[in-house]
Amino acid sequence: MAYYNEDQLYRYFDKAIQREAQKSMDELKKEIDYLYAKEMKAISEDLQMKKEVELGKEMKELKLHYQDKLNQISIGYNEMLIKERTFMTNIVFHAVLDKIYQFIKSKDYEKVMTQKLTDLNKKYANKKSIITISDRDSHLTKIIEETITAPHEIVKSPDLHLGGFEFFLKNEGIEIDETIDTKLASQKEWFYKNSKLLIRS
Numbered sequence: 506m507a508y509y510n511e512d513q514l515y516r517y518f519d520k521a522i523q524r525e526a527q528k529s530m531d532e533l534k535k536e537i538d539y540l541y542a543k544e545m546k547a548i549s550e551d552l553q554m555k556k557e558v559e560l561g562k563e564m565k566e567l568k569l570h571y572q573d574k575l576n577q578i579s580i581g582y583n584e585m586l587i588k589e590r591t592f593m594t595n596i597v598f599h600a601v602l603d604k605i606y607q608f609i610k611s612k613d614y615e616k617v618m619t620q621k622l623t624d625l626n627k628k629y630a631n632k633k634s635i636i637t638i639s640d641r642d643s644h645l646t647k648i649i650e651e652t653i654t655a656p657h658e659i660v661k662s663p664d665l666h667l668g669g670f671e672f673f674l675k676n677e678g679i680e681i682d683e684t685i686d687t688k689l690a691s692q693k694e695w696f697y698k699n700s701k702l703l704i705r706s
Contacts, residue, residue, distance in 0.1 A: 598693070605685060609642070609668045618645060618669070621683050622652040625672055631655050635673040639665035 608614050625634075633656040638645045640661040645668070649659055665671075669684035 594696075597696070601689070601692075605667055605689070609685070614668065615644070615648060618648050618683075619652055622649060622670075625681065626653050626655065629655065629674060629679075632674050632677065633657065635660060635675060637662050637665065637671040637673070639663075639668060641666075642668050645670065 634653065635658045636649055636653070637660045638649070640663050642665075646659055649657070649670075665684055665686055667685040667689060669686070669688075671684060672681040673679070
């Protein structure tokens with residue numbers, strides 16, 4: 506059986522206590538490190554979430570701000586396009602109207618109207634007709650009288666501005682529109698649809 510003096514026992518217990526203390530300290534350190542890492546992760550995730558929420562809020566405000574700017578620019582741009590479109594279409598249709606007025610005063614107009622009336626006179630021989638013309642188209646009256654041999658009535662209308670005529674057979678319910686007004690309105694509609702001058706919404 507080994508005998509220890511007091512000094513040896515002291516050193517033995519001191520080492521045993523130090524070992525146990527170191528072991529407890531290592532375990533405590535590990536626990537502290539784990540809790541620290543866990544807490545830091547929670548704080549980091551919380552900060553990241555707050556950062557993303559704040560960033561999302563700022564991005565939304567920024568988007569609204571620039572959307573408002575874009576809307577203002579778009580409104581101004583559309584106003585400018587509308588003015589340009591109006592200006593351009595006015596030029597186009599003023600030029601068209603000038604050509605129409607020149608055509609109405611020409612011999613070509615008389616030839617075209619004579620041909621149209623002759624064709625109708627053949628197609629609807631002996632049928633009573635009502636022929637509506639512009640109240641400003643004085644020489645078309647003469648052409649009708651010389652061309653239509655069947656019974657007819659000439660009506661002068663202030664609603665027709667350019668020329669041509671409307672041919673109506675009341676008993677048969679047949680109406681034929683040969684007015685330049687209608688043809689121009691149709692061409693205007695085609696022009697607006699196909700000219701690419703319309704403003705898109």
